Amino acid sequence: MALLEIKNLVKSFGGLKAVNDVTFHVEEGEIFGLIGPNGSGKTTTFNCINNYFPITSGDIFFKGKSIKGLKTYKVCHLGIGRTFQIVKPLARMTVLENVTASAFCRVNTIGQAQKEALEVLEFTNLTDKKDKQAKSLPIAGRKRLEIARALATKPELLLLDETAAGLNPGELDEAIELVKKIRDNGITILIIEHIMKVIMTISDRIHAINFGQTIAAGTPEEVANNPAVIEAYLGGELC
Amino acid sequence: MDVFLQTLVAGILIGGIYCLIGIGMSLIMGVMGIINLAHGQLMMVAMYITFVLSAYMHVDPYFSLIVAMPALFLLGCFLQKYLLNPLMKVESILPENQVLMTVGIGMVLAEIARFIFSSDYKCVKTPYGGSAFFIGNISLNVPMCIAFIFAVVITVALFWFLAKTDTGRSIRATAQDKEAATLMGVNSTRITIITFGMGSALVASAGSLLIPIYYLFPDIGGPFTLKAFVICILGGLGSTVGAIFGGLTLGIAESLGATYIGMGYKDMVGFLIFVLVLVFLPGGLVGIKRLIKS
Amino acid sequence: MTKKNLTLIILGVVLLAFPLIVRSDYYQHLVILAFIWVVIGSSWNLLAGYTGQVSFGHAMFFGVGAYTAGILVTKLGISAWWGMAFGGILAMLIGLFVGWVCFRLRGPYFALATLAGGEIFRLIATNWESLTEGMVGILIIQTFRSKLPYYYLALLLAFACVYVIHLIMKSKWGYYFVSIREDQDAAESLGINTTLYKNVSLMVSAFFTGMAGAFYMNYMAFIDPEVVFSLHYISIMAILVGIVGGVGTIMGPAVGAFVMVGVQETFRSAFFGLAPKWISQGHAMAFGLLVIFAIMFLANGIVGDWSKIKRHVFRIKTSST
Numbered sequence: 001m002a003l004l005e006i007k008n009l010v011k012s013f014g015g016l017k018a019v020n021d022v023t024f025h026v027e028e029g030e031i032f033g034l035i036g037p038n039g040s041g042k043t044t045t046f047n048c049i050n051n052y053f054p055i056t057s058g059d060i061f062f063k064g065k066s067i068k069g070l071k072t073y074k075v076c077h078l079g080i081g082r083t084f085q086i087v088k089p090l091a092r093m094t095v096l097e098n099v100t101a102s103a104f105c106r107v108n109t110i111g112q113a114q115k116e117a118l119e120v121l122e123f124t125n126l127t128d129k130k131d132k133q134a135k136s137l138p139i140a141g142r143k144r145l146e147i148a149r150a151l152a153t154k155p156e157l158l159l160l161d162e163t164a165a166g167l168n169p170g171e172l173d174e175a176i177e178l179v180k181k182i183r184d185n186g187i188t189i190l191i192i193e194h195i196m197k198v199i200m201t202i203s204d205r206i207h208a209i210n211f212g213q214t215i216a217a218g219t220p221e222e223v224a225n226n227p228a229v230i231e232a233y234l235g236g237e238l239c
Numbered sequence: 240m241d242v243f244l245q246t247l248v249a250g251i252l253i254g255g256i257y258c259l260i261g262i263g264m265s266l267i268m269g270v271m272g273i274i275n276l277a278h279g280q281l282m283m284v285a286m287y288i289t290f291v292l293s294a295y296m297h298v299d300p301y302f303s304l305i306v307a308m309p310a311l312f313l314l315g316c317f318l319q320k321y322l323l324n325p326l327m328k329v330e331s332i333l334p335e336n337q338v339l340m341t342v343g344i345g346m347v348l349a350e351i352a353r354f355i356f357s358s359d360y361k362c363v364k365t366p367y368g369g370s371a372f373f374i375g376n377i378s379l380n381v382p383m384c385i386a387f388i389f390a391v392v393i394t395v396a397l398f399w400f401l402a403k404t405d406t407g408r409s410i411r412a413t414a415q416d417k418e419a420a421t422l423m424g425v426n427s428t429r430i431t432i433i434t435f436g437m438g439s440a441l442v443a444s445a446g447s448l449l450i451p452i453y454y455l456f457p458d459i460g461g462p463f464t465l466k467a468f469v470i471c472i473l474g475g476l477g478s479t480v481g482a483i484f485g486g487l488t489l490g491i492a493e494s495l496g497a498t499y500i501g502m503g504y505k506d507m508v509g510f511l512i513f514v515l516v517l518v519f520l521p522g523g524l525v526g527i528k529r530l531i532k533s
Numbered sequence: 534m535t536k537k538n539l540t541l542i543i544l545g546v547v548l549l550a551f552p553l554i555v556r557s558d559y560y561q562h563l564v565i566l567a568f569i570w571v572v573i574g575s576s577w578n579l580l581a582g583y584t585g586q587v588s589f590g591h592a593m594f595f596g597v598g599a600y601t602a603g604i605l606v607t608k609l610g611i612s613a614w615w616g617m618a619f620g621g622i623l624a625m626l627i628g629l630f631v632g633w634v635c636f637r638l639r640g641p642y643f644a645l646a647t648l649a650g651g652e653i654f655r656l657i658a659t660n661w662e663s664l665t666e667g668m669v670g671i672l673i674i675q676t677f678r679s680k681l682p683y684y685y686l687a688l689l690l691a692f693a694c695v696y697v698i699h700l701i702m703k704s705k706w707g708y709y710f711v712s713i714r715e716d717q718d719a720a721e722s723l724g725i726n727t728t729l730y731k732n733v734s735l736m737v738s739a740f741f742t743g744m745a746g747a748f749y750m751n752y753m754a755f756i757d758p759e760v761v762f763s764l765h766y767i768s769i770m771a772i773l774v775g776i777v778g779g780v781g782t783i784m785g786p787a788v789g790a791f792v793m794v795g796v797q798e799t800f801r802s803a804f805f806g807l808a809p810k811w812i813s814q815g816h817a818m819a820f821g822l823l824v825i826f827a828i829m830f831l832a833n834g835i836v837g838d839w840s841k842i843k844r845h846v847f848r849i850k851t852s853s854t
Binding site for chain 1: 703704705708709711712715716718719720721722723724725726727781
Binding site for chain 2: 581582585587589634635637638640641642644645646648649652653656660714764765769772776780781814815817818820821822823824825828829832833837
């Protein structure tokens with residue numbers, strides 16, 4: 001049984017179908033890449049998974065159970081963590097407080113929450129910034145904080161929304177390392193990414209969409225060589 | 240039946256003035272995303288301007304519209320430019336500090352009025368003040384009819400302005416998506432200033448039109464601020480078309496309430512509608528339309 | 534840390550000893566009022582400053598608490614002190630209803646609903662004469678002649694309120710409240726039931742404000758709708774106490790309460806009789822100007838902007854010498 005199954009997902013805004021009949025599944029333990037040009041419906045798919053807004057039709061299963069219509073915070077409690085493409089730090093809280101607030105998802109006392117938060121900060125290499133206000137972090141730090149916060153909720157599935165966007169090459173490598181490290185800890189990852197270097201090197205399988213519809217699916221090589229993908233998205237870049 | 244029709248007509252007539260109040264509030268809400276809690280107090284200022292013109296210079300209240308509206312437009316622009324816009328740069332924990340600012344502005348305006356005019360009730364006597372004409376058995380109060388006609392004309396002019404002029408289009412664009420409008424070259428700071436000015440001018444017109452019908456005192460603003468946001472909630476927050484429905488509905492409901500429940504509960508009717516709308520129809524009357532569409 | 538503890542201990546001793554040293558009823562009365570405002574301001578701050586849900590109608594909860602205490606005496610003939618419990622609970626339930634209606638919605642609904650709520654209850658208290666005596670108000674007999682018992686009760690209430698809020702802010706609830714204030718969408722995706730926790734914050738806030746209202750009834754022994762449901766002198770004052778003292782800080786509203794009661798009294802008494810009488814009429818004007826001033830220049834209040842204030846004062850001192 002797949003960890004996450006998206007079946008015939010449709011989401012329309014008024015007349016526009018942002019996601020149109022998308023079907024895929026994510027196996028436990030893999031890194032699954034979701035790619036597509038700007039506005040192709042990737043982030044909308046994420047927003048559907050954690051029910052940011054109700055889906056129009058189709059269904060979403062997590063560990064075999066439908067999570068359609070489940071409140072966003074409940075989706076998190078079930079074990080799906082997510083980061084935001086446009087980072088949403090809790091600006092006037094320190095880095096440690098940000099992560100502690102998320103750790104309360106699984107524990108109830110401040111002592112435990114703080115202990116777990118510190119562990120996550122250590123894991124994500126943010127320990128030295130723990131007392132800084134979240135708003136004072138540079139973009140790379142904020143992206144990392146997004147991941148740290150999501151990890152503190154102890155997810156089984158992590159949805160990463162363009163964690164590498166806006167990073168310089170050095171930071172990029174660190175981000176790739178971090179994603180791999182998370183997977184090695186037994187957390188399944190569904191990742192949206194624009195930067196081909198990142199998505200091609202880390203993904204086990206890739207699903208490409210355009211205009212809300214599936215155009216290709218398979219291993220990175222298969223997808224990269226798929227004419228529809230090259231046509232729609234990659235242009236001549238990989239030829 | 241006559242009583243009912245009479246009540247209905249009175250409600251519609253006063254509803255016309257409420258429309259002006261509500262549209263002004265809606266414009267500000269749409270563009271700035273804030274509720275202007277000094278709205279009634281701005282109307283109060285316009286009413287005192289009309290009162291002074293009429294009591295000391297014998298200018299007809301309707302004629303004083305051409306003084307009161309521009310005056311309040313300038314006052315509104317001033318408030319937005321020097322008190323509200325600077326707040327965007329102030330880093331504050333409270334998300335609603337602009338709204339709080341309007342509360343402060345409202346209090347100061349009311350107190351200035353009290354300082355100058357004392358707390359006494361004032362009213363303006365016009366030759367046509369008490370006159371009425373009849374259609375069938377229904378009496379129509381002349382100043383209320385005139386006010387209604389003015390209200391319709393001003394509303395139509397406003398909608399023409401919003402639809403046809405560059406500034407009007409910029410206002411609508413800003414209301415729809417501030418960031419996008421700014422990217423398209425709309426000077427959003429200028430637009431907020433103009434919008435607050437226009438909202439003030441609209442409520443000023445309502446004030447001048449109310450003068451022959453209503454009495455006047457410094458605290459008259461508060462209840463009208465409350466009415467203004469009841470109208471906006473009724474119509475759907477930030478919708479100018481909704482505000483028209485909201486204004487008429489509130490006018491009719493108040494009128495019915497006063498006739499059939501009792502004068503003391505007239506204000507309660509508005510609030511009752513407010514609570515009901517919040518509970519059952521959070522999108523307001525515009526929400527119904529959307530509901531039917533989808 | 535020890536310096537902070539020392540300050541708190543000294544403060545405690547001063548407050549405990551105050552009525553024994555200053556025997557004037559007038560000054561004791563002012564401090565009692567300030568204690569009541571500490572409770573209202575801190576409650577408002579929990580909701581607005583920490584949770585980010587600005588209430589424009591805390592008079593609603595205050596008045597309900599006060600009227601509950603009063604009606605217990607006039608209708609049921611039991612002590613108004615029961616109002617401290619029942620008034621708080623009733624205010625809490627009303628808060629729950631307001632929250633249930635508003636927190637489902639996004640937009641300025643909560644601000645509008647609280648503003649309207651205060652007015653609705655004022656109208657009810659004015660018009661439902663068989664229950665509330667209408668405009669005549671409710672008059673009861675004070676339990677104590679001396680101000681001393683009221684002083685210590687008010688001190689206890691203020692301390693309890695501030696301390697409970699302090700504890701809340703160090704717990705899961707506190708972290709959740711601030712997360713909701715900072716970013717509701719992020720909070721929701723981190724597993725926080727934002728609607729629930731906004732309601733929790735509102736209920737705690739309403740409960741303490743209701744208790745303050747009930748205490749006010751016991752202490753003043755007279756209430757009418759215009760006083761306890763007043764938009765300017767309760768709802769706006771609560772906001773001012775929070776802003777002037779410092780929103781989102783524990784001690785801010787406490788400081789704000791003393792400052793604002795001071796300001797209020799200074800104007801009411803026309804600068805203690807030193808200024809011409811008409812100054813006392815400028816009371817509301819001063820409030821309005823203070824709102825504008827505080828928002829523009831003191832956005833984080835005396836406590837929040839303390840370092841800024843110190844710097845300014847310091848600079849003025851050095852430049853003058």
